[in-house]
Amino acid sequence: MNNYILNLYLERNLEIVEGENCYLFDDKGNKYLDFMSNYGVNILGYKNKEIESVIKDQLYKLFNLHGSFGNKIRDELAKNLLEKCQMVGRVFFLNSGAEAIEAALKFAIYSTNKKEIISMKNSYHGKTLGALSLTFGEKYRKGIEEFLIKVKFVEFGNLADFERNLTKNTGVVVIEPIQGDGGINLPPDNYLKSLSEICRERNIILIVDEIQTGFGRTGKFLASQHENIYSDIICLGKGMANGLPLSAVLVSEKIAIRIPKFFHTSTFGGNLIACRISLKILEILDDNFLEEIKSKGHYLIEKLKKINNDLIVEIRGKGLIIGIEVKEKRTEILKRLQENFILAIPAGENVIRLLPPYIISEKEINHFVEIFQKIINSV
Ligand SMILES: Cc1ncc(COP(=O)(O)O)c(C=O)c1O
Incomplete structure (x- = not known):
C-alpha cells in the first residue's frame, strides 16, 4: 500500500x-x-469466460442507466431474484451490502409503527451509520456509539433470549442466517424457523441478511432456505455480480406498496453490466x-x-x-x-x-x- x-x-x-x-x-x-x-x-x-462474454456484450450497448428509466435487464433480474428467493414482492437495487442494509432498515422502520429494533450479538451488517447500528462489537462502534440508532442485541442462536427481549414495541428484527464476520456461527436447527414464526405471529418485520450467505454460498440459493423460513425483507450483495458492485433488497408486496416515491434512491444502483452478470450467475447456479x-x-x-x-x-x-x-x-x-x-x-x-x-x-x-x-x- x-x-x-x-x-x-x-x-x-x-x-x-x-x-x-x-x-x-x-x-x-x-x-x-x-x-x-x-x-x-x-x-x-x-x-470466467461466460461472465466475460456478457460484460463485453453489454459494454458496447449501455453500461449505466438511472433507475428512473425502464430496462428489461433489471426487470428480468428482479423477477428471477424473487423466484429464486421464493418471495412475492419487489426488488430495489443498490451497490454494496451496507447500502442494501440501510435501505432495508429504512423500509422496515417506515412500515412499522413500533419503535424497537432487535439485532444479534456478534452480527455484522456493514459500517455506514444505519448498518453499523445493527452491527455488534465495540471495535467497530467505538467513538461513534452515541450517534447510532438504538438497537437491542440478543444472543444469536438462543431463542429463549430472543423471546425474553421481545416487547409489544418490537417492530424489526435483523439476522444473518449464518454469522460471517462474527466467526462463522451456525444457529441450532430450527432456530431460524421458530424465530421467523414468532416474528410473523407478532407482526414484526424480519430482515434476513443474506449478503454473505446468499447466492449459493451454502449449497442452497439462500442459507435461510435450509429451513424454509418466511422473511419480509431479504438483502443480497457480495457475490451477486462476481466482483462488480451490486446489491439488492427484496421486500414483500405488503411492505413494497407502502414505500412512497423518492423515499430511497441511488444514482448507481442496478448497473446494467452488473445486472447482466447477475442474470448469468443465476443461470449457472x-x-x-x-x-x-x-x-x-x-x-x-x-x-x-x-x-x-x-x-x-x-x-x-x-x-x-x-x-x-x-x-x-x-x-x-x-x-x-x-x-x-x-x-x-x-x-x-x-x-x-x-x-x-x-x-x-x-x-x-x-x-x-x-x-x-x-x-x-x-x-
Ligand atoms: C452479512 C453481511 N452484511 C453486510 C455486509 C456489508 O457489505 P459491504 O461491505 O458490501 O458494505 C457484509 C460484508 O462483509 C456482510 O458479510
Missing part, C-alpha cells in the same frame, strides 16, 4: 495484479490459491451446481475434521462458508498460509474463514488441507 491511501484494512503486504480461475497472481508472478474470493465476492473465480457446492463443502469440512491437532477448537460451516476456530495463533496461521501461497481471511476472535470460489476443485481442496495441516502442526 502506498502513502496516499487511507488504509483501514488488514495489512496483507501483498500486491495482487491478476486473477485466473481460483488463483490470484502478485506483482512478482507468484500464484496464490484463493480461499477467500475477496470476502465472498468472486464466487465464480476470475476470468442451477440445482446441480448448488448440489456441487454442498458436496464440495462437505468434503472440505470432513477432511478438516480429520486433522488431529489440539490447536483446533472446532470446524464448522455449510457449503463453502467454513470456519476453523483455533485456540490461538490465528494470525500466524493466516500469515503462514500466505507464505505458502494460499489466501484465507479471519472472522471473529479466533476463526480462520474459508470462502473459496464455487469452482474450487477436489485437487485444490486437497492441496489446501495438506498445507493447512503442515502449518497447524508446526506453529
